[in-house]
Amino acid sequence: MAPILFSIGMAFLFPKGFQKLTSSLWILFIVLACTAVVFFGGGTKLAYTHAFYIPIVLAGISFNSVGGLIIGMLSGFILGPWMPADIAANQMQPLESWVVRLFFFTLIGGIVGYGCQVLKSFLLEVKKKLLTDPITELPNLKGLEDLVERQGLTNRKYAIVVLHVDHLKYIVRALGQASVEEILRQIRYQLTPHLNSLAFPILLDQESxxxxxxQDTDVPKVIETCRHLIKNEFIIESIPIFTEFNYGVAFKEADDHILDVVRKAKLAAEKSKRFSAPYSIFQKEDDSYSKRNLQLIHDLSHTIGNKKLQLFYQPKIDLKTGAIIGVEALSRWNHPQFGAIPPNEFINLIEGTLLINNYTKWMIHSALKQVSQWHKNGLKLQIALNFSMKNFYDPSVLQELHATRRNLGIPPESIEIEVTENAVASNIKTVADILATLRDTGIKIAVDDFGTGQSSLQYLFELPIDTIKIDKIFIDQMITNSAAEAIVRSAVLLAHELNLQAVAEGVESEKELRFLQKIGCDQGQGYFFAKPMTAEFLTQWISARESQNAKS
Known part of the structure; x- marks a missing residue:
């Protein structure tokens, strides 16, 4: 009932087209009805005359001051000299009676009409602000919804192209929000004069x-036009600013709401950025992947600590003696719906949330508990634990590490913390003191994925590290690719010059092993030696290996 009343109210307040005629007829009908009520009710001496305020007010609402004045005067004349004061006694009204009534009806009509005119102006201004971005003066997402509804495009075919402006968050940090707003304005001025016939531009948010x-517009042509029109460089406060743009396209499907199409286009823009493509078109699997990620993050929040994640261990081998000197703890997750989830997938997901700290605490507790058991059984293995940068911002993670180590009686040198090269190289000031404190206690520090970072090697002499782990991508190609061979050889030499241990990741063949031994690499791990395995299988594997070595 409420929506119906609201629709009727809006039709009277903002009549358009046919609604104006309908409102006029309704108002005239109510005037006639009020006339009949007064006449058959006995005349103007009774209170029925007040019923005329209804059409007068409605006229002021619908047609502003003009409408209120006209209906006010009309009502005043209808109840004027021709309408008796008392029908039964055939008594006519005094002149001053109906003239005063005419004056007040007209006055009320004018006042109501003017008031509604002011109210409408205010409401239209509020609506404009609601539907328009104040920085660029382009429609916003609400404005786009309004456009689709007003132009009757809900059931028509159309496309949405999302243009994501990259690097803006860095510009905000360096120059402030006003600089980003100026960039958005400049993009708007570059786009709008040339796109009116091709597309309708809006500002989605502060980055897009x-x-x-x-329907019939050539989408690739529009994107190419945008790429031609928008420059990658902007001058802000006499400083040249470089930006990049990612384009994502989504086409409306049968049951899609405009917000669904926009969401899909944003997913496509993210894909364009991931793959460095000129633009990407939304595919159904993009949506399922995004929803899958949301479900995985939700499920991980319940999985961590509930024994649904499992630690596997991959041995690290001394390449000179062939002895097993340690293991790396690696997580595995067998999801009840999606099956085995690759570690790099679910760990990347939780690294984007604070779940990473709970996950690392779980890993510390589980891995050190197992190491303690091995030590009690005579297996003096070192355990390598992978840390995220977010772990260093949460003191409780390191407190968990120290407390668990002390409670289980594990020597600090039996623990190695691995952090990726990109992480340490881009956060030297943040991690330097923390890593130094860890190393002072005897815990070893290793840099993982060495060689894949895009930064300088400054961290090698600024951070307290013990080991560099050469990334698998170089080990895979070093036998057939001279450049990869040179990188591996140089990495081992650099490590030794700095008194660091060099570990080769992803050793998968005897040729690779022989080459690594030849250039003096200290340790290796990979499928050539053993795949990651459960603690139980690793214990059996070590026993079998030792038995075999004893026989030989």
Whole structure:
């Protein structure tokens, strides 16, 4: 009932087209009805005359001051000299009676009409602000919804192109929000004069524009036009600013709401950025992947600590003696719906949330408990634990590490913390003191994925590290690729010059092993030696290996 009343109210407040005629007829009908009520009710001496305020107010609401004045005067004349004061006694009204009534009806009509005119102006201004971005003066997402509804495009075919502006968060940090707003304005001025016939531009948020493209428009042509129009360089406060743009396209399908199409286009823009493509078109698997990620993050929040994650261990081998000197703890997750989830997938997901700290605490507790058991059984193995940068921002993670180590009686030198090269190289100031404190206690520090970072090697002499782990990508190709061979050889030499241990990741063949031994690499791990395995299987594997070595 409420929506119906609201619709009727809006039809009277903002009548459009046919609604104006309908409102006029309704108002005239109510005037006639009020006339009949007064006449058949006995005349103007009774209170029925007040019923005329209804059409007067409605006229002021619908047609502002003009409408209120006209209906006020009309009502006043209808109840004027021709309408008796008392029908039964055939008594006519005094002149001053109906003239005063005419004056007040007209006055009320004018006041109501003017008031409604002011109210409408205010409401229209509020609506404009609600539907328009104040920085660029382009429609926002609400404005796009309004456009689709007003133009009756809900069931028509169209496309949405999302234009994501990259690097803006860095510009905010360096120059402030005003600089980003100026960039958005400049993009708007570069786009709008040339796109009116091709697309309808809007500002989605502080990092993205969207283009509403009509059914028969050539979408690749629109994107190419945008790429031609928008420059990658902007001058802000006399400083040249470089930005990049990612384009994502989504086409409306049968049951899609405009917000669904926009969401899909944003997913496509993210894919474009991931793959460095000129633009990407939304595919159904993109949506399922995104929803899958949401479900995985939700499930991980319940899985961590509930024994649904499992630690596997991959041995690290001394390449000179062939002895097993330690293991790396690696997580595995067998999801009840999706099956085995690759570690790099679910760990990357939780690294984007604070779940990473709970996950690392679980890993510390589980891995050190197992190491303690091995030590009691005579297996003096070192355990390598992978840490995220977020772990160093949460003191409770390191407290968990120290407390668990002390409670289980594990020597600090039996623990190695691994952090990726990109992480340490880009956060030297943040991690330097923390890593130094860890190393002072005797815990070893290793840099993982060495060689894949895109930064300088400054961290090698600024951070307290013990080991570099040469990334698998170089080990895979060093036999057949001279450049990869040179990188591996140089990495081992550099490590030794700095008194560090060199570990080769992903050793998968005897040729690779022989080459690594030849250049003096200290340790190796990979499928050539053993795949990651459960603690139980690793214990059996070590026993079998030792028995075999004893026989030989």
């Amino acid at each position: 524009f969207a283009l509403f493209i009509y």
